[in-house]
Amino acid sequence: MKPAPTAATPAATSTAAPAPAGSPARDVAAAAPALALGDDALVLSHRLGEWAGHAPVLEEEVALANIALDLLGQARVLLSLVGDEDELAYLREERSFRNCQLVEQPNGDFAHTIARQLYFSTYQELLYGQLAVGDGPLAPLAAKAVKEVAYHRDHAEQWTLRLGDGTQESHERIQRGLDALWRFTGELFEPVTGLDLDLTALHDDWITRIASVLTRATLTVPQGASRGAWTAGAGRQGLHTESFGRMLAEMQHLHRSHPGATW
Amino acid sequence: MVTTTLEDRLRDVAGSVPDPELPVVTLAELGILRDVRMTGPGQVEVELTPTYTGCPAIEAMSADVERVLHEHGIPQVEVRTVLSPPWTTDAITAEGRRKLAEFGIAPPRPTGPAGGPVPVALAIRCPHCGSTDTTLLSRFSSTACKALRRCESCREPFDHFKEL
Structure with a gap:
């Protein structure tokens, strides 16, 4: 049971609020969408960083780390629109994160990671593309990041082609990854608070691109539901899947154990 | 004044x-x-x-x-x-490109209208021997801004400052 606040505790302090007390959002209109997209970038960056020391070949080790670095840079800009980037990254609880559930899914094997990269980078490129042409507060970041993400998407596409049209084993593995992650893709096309998006166009363009790559890779577009009854929009509301808590524990433990540590 | x-x-x-x-x-x-x-x-x-x-x-x-x-x-x-307008490799000066090549890094080609990967396979010249017979080893190299290539003529690997 959570103890009731004592009279000495300032009533206004809420640990569940997206922006920690003392660091008010610098741009109120941008705060909600910047938190959602910033958390997407931060969480996927951490997942990709987990490949360091484990990638199948050295070039992929470097590639995944570079993609993670791009995403981390985007996360820093986006979270800084909301408040203090370190507080937001290291001191929030699981339920305060607004990332979609797709990006928090564990890496699995290399093919599984590539399937996640294909789904997400294709979405992110289209999303940033829409935001870049607008005049919203996220437009400058989107215009810059869309060019970086084009390389992430290209990387994922090339690997999807190679694995899908490769050996029996690689074909089976990437198809398995694509199938397993499909149910997390519906959430990408749920409205994001504060973002003015053409979700129909976003979804149609995404499906067209994914189908085109998968067909060329001799793979099948998964047929199952792209969302579960309880998963739709869940990550954006702070509801996450089981492995996310363990990921956060690893990501946050150093900062929490040694507050203010630098290197 | x-x-x-x-x-x-x-x-x-x-x-x-x-x-x-x-x-x-x-x-x-x-x-x-x-x-x-x-x-x-x-x-x-x-x-x-x-x-x-x-x-x-x-x-x-x-x-x-x-x-x-x-x-x-x-x-x-x-x-x-500042982020806007976004930096592009087209902003690298002619002198900058010359120095990159001299340093062993193939300079970027002109970018497409949308930035990002250049779709047309324009030849990338080996900064060591000048051959245009080079192949991509990895889209990401020692830093995010470079790709790793190999020259098929002199067999040397080299970095390419990729278009953005």
């Missing part, structure tokens, strides 16, 4: 700071230095733009710019990072 001349001189000073990761080229040659403005006596505001959003070198660049301007008698220096 005097202020303008001083501003120009300080722009040259800030622009001549070498890139911390590619010390053969300067910030001006990379097109990273956006603006140097006198905002008062002994007070200068500098605008830098990162190559990539996550480029870790931007902090070292800010510190270096601040230091050289201090050395040139400016006590108050404020370095700001």
Whole structure:
């Protein structure tokens, strides 16, 4: 049971609020969408960083780390629109994160990671593309990041082609990854608070691109539901899947154990 | 008039700071230095733009710019990072490209209208032997801004500053 606040505790302090007390959002209109997209970038960056020391070949080790670095840079800009980037990254609880559930899914094997990269980078490129042409507060970041993400998407596409049209084993593995992650893709096309998006166009363009790559890779577009009854929009509301808590524990433990540590 | 001349001189000073990761080229040659403005006596505001959003070198660049301007008698220096308009490899000067090639890094080709990967397979020349028979080893190399290639003529691997 959570103890009731004592009279000495300032009533206004809420640990569940997206922006920690003392660091008010610098741009109120941008705060909600910047938190959602910033958390997407931060969480996927951490997942990709987990490949360091484990990638199948050295070039992929470097590639995944570079993609993670791009995403981390985007996360820093986006979270800084909301408040203090370190507080937001290291001191929030699981339920305060607004990332979609797709990006928090564990890496699995290399093919599984590539399937996640294909789904997400294709979405992110289209999303940033829409935001870049607008005049919203996220437009400058989107215009810059869309060019970086084009390389992430290209990387994922090339690997999807190679694995899908490769050996029996690689074909089976990437198809398995694509199938397993499909149910997390519906959430990408749920409205994001504060973002003015053409979700129909976003979804149609995404499906067209994914189908085109998968067909060329001799793979099948998964047929199952792209969302579960309880998963739709869940990550954006702070509801996450089981492995996310363990990921956060690893990501946050150093900062929490040694507050203010630098290197 | 005097202020303008001083501003120009300080722009040259800030622009001549070498890139911390590619010390053969300067910030001006990379097109990273956006603006140097006198905002008062002994007070200068500098605008830098990162190559990539996550480029870790931007902090070292800010510190270096601040230091050289201090050395040139400016006590108050404020370095700001701007994202818009986004940096593109087209901003690298001809001299910058020449120096990159000399250093063993194939310079970027002109970008497409949308930026990002160049779809047409324009030949990338080996900076060591000049052959155009080169192949891509990895889209990502020692830094986010470079791809790793190999020359099929002299067999040397080399970095290519990829188009953005």
